[in-house]
Structures are given as C-alpha cells and as structure tokens.
Amino acid sequence: MIKLFSVKQKQKENSANGRPINKQSAGELRVQKDISELNLAKTTSISFPNGKDKLLDFEITIRPDEGFYQGGIFIFSFQISQVYPHEAPKVKCKTKVYHPNIDLEGNVCLNILREDWKPVLSVNSIIYGLQYLFLDPNPDDPLNHDAAQVLRDNPRQFEQNVRRSMAGGYVGGHHFPRCI
Numbered sequence: 001m002i003k004l005f006s007v008k009q010k011q012k013e014n015s016a017n018g019r020p021i022n023k024q025s026a027g028e029l030r031v032q033k034d035i036s037e038l039n040l041a042k043t044t045s046i047s048f049p050n051g052k053d054k055l056l057d058f059e060i061t062i063r064p065d066e067g068f069y070q071g072g073i074f075i076f077s078f079q080i081s082q083v084y085p086h087e088a089p090k091v092k093c094k095t096k097v098y099h100p101n102i103d104l105e106g107n108v109c110l111n112i113l114r115e116d117w118k119p120v121l122s123v124n125s126i127i128y129g130l131q132y133l134f135l136d137p138n139p140d141d142p143l144n145h146d147a148a149q150v151l152r153d154n155p156r157q158f159e160q161n162v163r164r165s166m167a168g169g170y171v172g173g174h175h176f177p178r179c180i
Contacts, residue, residue, distance in 0.1 A: 027080060044131065047061070069099075069134040071166070071180050078126075088117035088121075091126060092108065095177075099137055100143070100144050108130070147161070
C-alpha cells in the first residue's frame with residue numbers, strides 16, 4: 001500500500017504554519033483514494049517525478065516477466081484532470097516500443113481509456129489493462145498497424161522484432177532505444 005499525506009494532515013500542517021489551506025478538488029481526492037488502494041504486482045511500480053504532492057501526474061513502470069515483452073522496462077505517464085473520475089486519465093507510453101496497441105508516439109489503444117471509460121473504473125483498472133497489453137497484444141484493434149500485421153501473419157517474426165527493438169535495434173526503419 002502506498003502512503004501519501006492525508007488531506008486532513010496536510011490542512012492541519014498548513015494552518016499551523018500560517019499558510020492558506022488549499023482545498024483539494026474531487027479529482028485529487030479520488031486519485032488519492034485510488035493510489036492508496038493500489039495493489040501493484042511485483043512487476044509494476046509507481047513514481048511521482050514532480051513530488052508526491054502532485055498526485056495528478058505520476059508514472060507507472062511495468063516490467064513484464066512473461067510473454068513477448070519479458071525483461072523489458074516500460075514507463076507510462078499518467079495525467080489526470082481535475083474532473084477525474086468523470087474523464088479518463090491521459091496515459092502515454094514514454095518508452096518507444098514495437099507493439100500493435102502502442103504507436104511510435106506513445107499513444108495507447110486501451111478501450112477503458114476511450115469509449116469504455118466509466119467513473120467506477122480506477123487507476124488500478126488502467127494498470128491491469130496496461131499489464132494485459134504486454135501479456136496478450138491485440139492485433140485486431142491496433143495503433144501500430146505494421147506490428148499488428150506481423151503479429152497476425154507471422155508470430156515468430158513478431159517475437160524477433162520485439163526482441164530486436166527491446167535490445168536497441170531497428171525494426172521497419174525505426175530505431176528503438178534499449179529497454180532491457
């Protein structure tokens with residue numbers, strides 16, 4: 001479980017120091033709850049590059065331990081709006097990856113980040129979805145059409161392309177930084 005400052009503790013500290021009390025938005029309160037309830041697998045971690053006070057911007061690192069992407073390290077940035085959970089978080093893959101459901105700019109094709117988002121879903125739901133993308137890439141709903149075509153037509157070639165890209169090589173004329 002991840003422990004962050006509670007709202008009341010933060011307000012108490014601010015008032016004791018003579019600082020104005022900043023009210024948290026409903027989105028910030030919900031994110032705080034979601035993060036405190038995270039149940040991360042051993043292959044997943046969370047970090048706050050802008051400090052733990054900036055709950056609406058954080059990164060998730062996924063290190064798959066099975067499948068095509070085993071041994072890779074993939075970082076996703078999460079940007080959450082003040083109206084969360086009524087709007088899905090913006091999630092980008094910061095690691096350039098050869099994947100049918102992640103394009104070369106880091107956009108992620110995950111249905112719960114688009115049309116299937118519902119306020120009852122949480123950050124944990126998204127993390128599970130991202131982990132699943134590495135265990136079972138979906139060539140039927142691609143953002144990277146070339147990778148999807150190779151996965152459909154020649155899974156052995158797809159696996160070789162994934163390994164080459166994760167090792168810091170070229171695939172389809174694109175260079176991929178090493179992520180193993």
